[in-house]
Amino acid sequence: MSTLLDQSLALFSSLPRAERFHVRARAFSAPLEAMAHRLPAGGTVADVGCGHGLLSALMALSDPSRTVYGVDPDPRKVMWASQGPGRLPNVHAEVGTVESLAALRPGQFDAAVVCDVLYLLPEERWPAFLRTVRSLLRPGGRFLLKEAEGDHSWKHYKCLAQEWVMVKLIGRTKAGGGLVLKPRSAMETLLRASGFEVRETVELDAGYTTPHILYVAEASTAR
Structure with a gap:
């Protein structure tokens, strides 16, 4: 475990055991540190679908000059995020969606992250x-x-089975009817059509049982 991850997990020490377990499971099943390290220095970051706020914590602790705004539609998760990383001076967690955040702060962010949403x-x-x-x-x-x-x-199908359990069977994760995984070519095309320039596509599945892939893009200057 890295020092950064250890410091981030410590922020959740006051949460109930079940929530601490969920956060730790998330920490060791997804390459969240790799995401935090690909952000520009400083600035403001939107964490869309922040959940319990583990990625918010990693981004905030790795650069104290950075301000993180996390939103999630699940009030329960935002409550845990507020009691964990929300105690940091540069983390703000609130109930909301990408639409509500865009209505309040249009064009105000230097970076945005969307992780498994x-x-x-x-x-x-x-x-x-x-x-x-x-x-x-x-x-x-x-x-x-x-x-x-x-x-x-096999990682693709394992991921779908796992999410089916989390969403449909035990209701731990909220979903709006999705559970669709797309190939990288389709995602890159969609990003370009949505106003982004794709700078890098990174496979991050080594050592994991999920086919993690990260798209690093920039907001196009042509509107």
């Missing part, structure tokens, strides 16, 4: 969702989109 939404909502993320960013602002890749590998 898009595939939980109905596919027909993806273009509008990404365009709204684009509206959060200043021209040239960075966008980090972490998804599970639809590559038809």
Whole structure:
């Protein structure tokens, strides 16, 4: 465990055991540190679908000059985020969606992150969702989109089965009818159509049982 991850997890020490377990499981099942390290220094970052706020914590602690605004539609998770990383002076967590954040702070962010959110939404909502993320960013602002890749590998099908359990069976994760994984070519095309320039596509599945893939993009300066 890295020092940064250890410090981030310590912020959740006052949460109930079940919530601490959930956060730790998240820490060791997704490459969140790799995302935090690909952000520009300082500035303001939108964490869309922040959940308990572990990624918010990593981003805030790795650069104290950075301000993180996390939103999530689940009041329960935002409550835990507020009691954990929300105690940091540079983290703000609130109940909301990408649409509500864009209405309050259009074009005010230097970066935005969306981690394991898009595939939980109905596919027909993806273009509008990404365009709204684009509206959060200043021209040239960075966008980090972490998804599970639809590559038809065993990791692909394991990921779908796992999320079915979390969403349908025990209700731990909220979904709007999605659970769709797309190949990288389709995602890159969608990002470009939504106003982004794709700078890097990074496989982050080494050592994990989920086909993690990260798209590093920038808000196009051409509107």
